[in-house]
Amino acid sequence: MKKILIVDDEKNVRDSIGLILSNTYEPLYAASGEEAIKIYQDEKPYLVLLDIIMPNTDGLQVLERLKEIDRSAVVIMVTAVTVLSTAIEAMRKGAYDYIQKPFNADELKVKVNKAVTAKDMVNEIKFLRSEISRKYDFENIVGNSKAIQDIFAKIKQIADSKTTVLITGESGTGKELIAKSIYYHSSRNNKPFIAINCAAIPDTLIESELFGHEKGAFTDASARRAGQFELANEGTLFLDEIGDLSLATQAKILRVLQEREFLRVGGVKTIKVDVRLIAATNKDLEKATREGRFREDLFYRINVIPIYLPPLRERKDDIPLLIDYFINKKSIDGRKRKFSQEAMDIMLNYHWPGNIRELENVIERVITLTPDNIIKIVDLPQNITNETKAGLMKDDILSGRLSLEEAISSFEKEIILTALEKTNYVQTQAANLLGISRRILKYKMDNLNILTEREKKE
Numbered sequence: 470m471k472k473i474l475i476v477d478d479e480k481n482v483r484d485s486i487g488l489i490l491s492n493t494y495e496p497l498y499a500a501s502g503e504e505a506i507k508i509y510q511d512e513k514p515y516l517v518l519l520d521i522i523m524p525n526t527d528g529l530q531v532l533e534r535l536k537e538i539d540r541s542a543v544v545i546m547v548t549a550v551t552v553l554s555t556a557i558e559a560m561r562k563g564a565y566d567y568i569q570k571p572f573n574a575d576e577l578k579v580k581v582n583k584a585v586t587a588k589d590m591v592n593e594i595k596f597l598r599s600e601i602s603r604k605y606d607f608e609n610i611v612g613n614s615k616a617i618q619d620i621f622a623k624i625k626q627i628a629d630s631k632t633t634v635l636i637t638g639e640s641g642t643g644k645e646l647i648a649k650s651i652y653y654h655s656s657r658n659n660k661p662f663i664a665i666n667c668a669a670i671p672d673t674l675i676e677s678e679l680f681g682h683e684k685g686a687f688t689d690a691s692a693r694r695a696g697q698f699e700l701a702n703e704g705t706l707f708l709d710e711i712g713d714l715s716l717a718t719q720a721k722i723l724r725v726l727q728e729r730e731f732l733r734v735g736g737v738k739t740i741k742v743d744v745r746l747i748a749a750t751n752k753d754l755e756k757a758t759r760e761g762r763f764r765e766d767l768f769y770r771i772n773v774i775p776i777y778l779p780p781l782r783e784r785k786d787d788i789p790l791l792i793d794y795f796i797n798k799k800s801i802d803g804r805k806r807k808f809s810q811e812a813m814d815i816m817l818n819y820h821w822p823g824n825i826r827e828l829e830n831v832i833e834r835v836i837t838l839t840p841d842n843i844i845k846i847v848d849l850p851q852n853i854t855n856e857t858k859a860g861l862m863k864d865d866i867l868s869g870r871l872s873l874e875e876a877i878s879s880f881e882k883e884i885i886l887t888a889l890e891k892t893n894y895v896q897t898q899a900a901n902l903l904g905i906s907r908r909i910l911k912y913k914m915d916n917l918n919i920l921t922e923r924e925k926k927e
């Protein structure tokens with residue numbers, strides 16, 4: 470049974486309230502404010518019924534103390550008609566409701582049940598929220614590499630502060646995922662998270678998108694509109710691809726970061742905001758700064774906490790884990806699929822220019838197209854198998870299946886053939902492409918049994 474603390478200096482009032490509620494709740498009693506606070510701390514009751522007029526500490530002071538101890542304390546004030554204004558004051562101080570003496574049993578029960586239901590709901594929301602943040606408790610970020618583990622530690626460290634974070638890394642390395650994770654770990658996770666892809670919005674519109682506009686500010690502005698900075702108030706704004714912003718827009722963002730306020734387009738009233746900014750880019754901002762394409766002052770403003778996501782090829786240890794993770798995630802038919810050792814080798818050696826996004830897409834495609842549960846080299850996309858021919862031959866050589874000479878010849882032959890195909894068998898051009906003289910090319914072609922265009926026809 471849920472405990473309800475009944476605070477009143479008159480014993481008969483305490484007893485009669487207790488009697489009314491004792492069917493559904495467990496009543497606890499306090500005869501003074503001091504006693505009430507002590508019992509509240511010891512017993513953590515679900516709800517408090519608090520008399521306003523008592524000797525020594527009065528009800529309002531007790532209410533304030535209770536709210537200090539526990540912000541989510543639910544308190545119903547009990548008051549005589551004559552001090553209704555005090556009851557209203559109590560509501561302002563965070564009381565949930567009030568009930569006037571004399572009251573009848575049903576009225577009391579209704580009010581108490583309503584307050585209990587409200588608290589149930591608040592608890593439920595708290596629970597769901599913690600579930601959500603648990604979901605983002607790195608469960609969806611796969612990685613055992615030191616780089617990723619360091620990032621986890623950093624996220625925990627910085628999530629609760631308001632400092633600006635700059636996430637950098639090649640395309641598909643997980644910048645957005647990390648941004649969301651910072652948000653879900655922060656105390657702002659019950660406030661908005663708004664993501665804007667700066668590269669996707671034309672420069673003419675971005676200012677109004679970010680800061681909003683007043684009616685009639687420009688031709689299409691038929692109504693007043695709030696911008697994303699305003700909508701993200703008290704929350705987190707994720708500016709993706711920040712390196713793509715024009716210098717003019719950069720200046721405006723710098724201003725918001727410095728002043729914490731801005732004007733809507735066409736507006737005259739400054740709007741104050743409390744926004745945590747997370748920025749991301751796949752560009753080298755330091756270089757852009759040196760070349761004058763990115764404001765140096767803005768760079769220093771946003772680069773307070775830098776997080777660099779290394780490309781996948783530099784954290785190969787994570788590849789098998791990610792493959793497992795995506796196989797599980799994408800297999801909706803419950804079949805257990807696995808990569809053959811050879812196919813896994815290729816996946817490890819490929820250079821993954823599209824990083825984790827590319828890996829995710831490859832797994833999805835391979836799963837859909839491979840009928841077998843073992844995924845073999847032939848099942849992999851060609852651009853991946855092509856690239857790692859040399860890598861594969863290396864293994865064959867080291868295990869004695871292929872001599873070094875044969876491997877080099879076959880590799881050389883393939884490259885020369887590709888160059889010849891590319892240049893329509895014009896040998897001077899092919900030689901140029903390969904960075905060798907025409908004479909050496911011809912010599913190699915003879916050795917490798919590569920026929921010229923004319924020889925092929927004969």
Ligand SMILES: Nc1ncnc2c1ncn2[C@@H]1O[C@H](COP(=O)(O)OP(=O)(O)OP(=O)(O)O)[C@@H](O)[C@H]1O
Binds near residue numbers: 612826
């Ligand atoms: N460590 C990881 N574990 C699991 N999934 C990941 C990981 N990193 C990235 N992903 C997934 O890879 C995809 C690409 O990630 P994300 O969109 O965050 O990359 P990005 O760096 O923002 O890319 P871009 O620069 O192209 O915008 C997403 O589907 C994301 O969920």
Ligand SMILES: [Mg+2]
Binds near residue numbers: 644645709
């Ligand atoms: Mg992104």
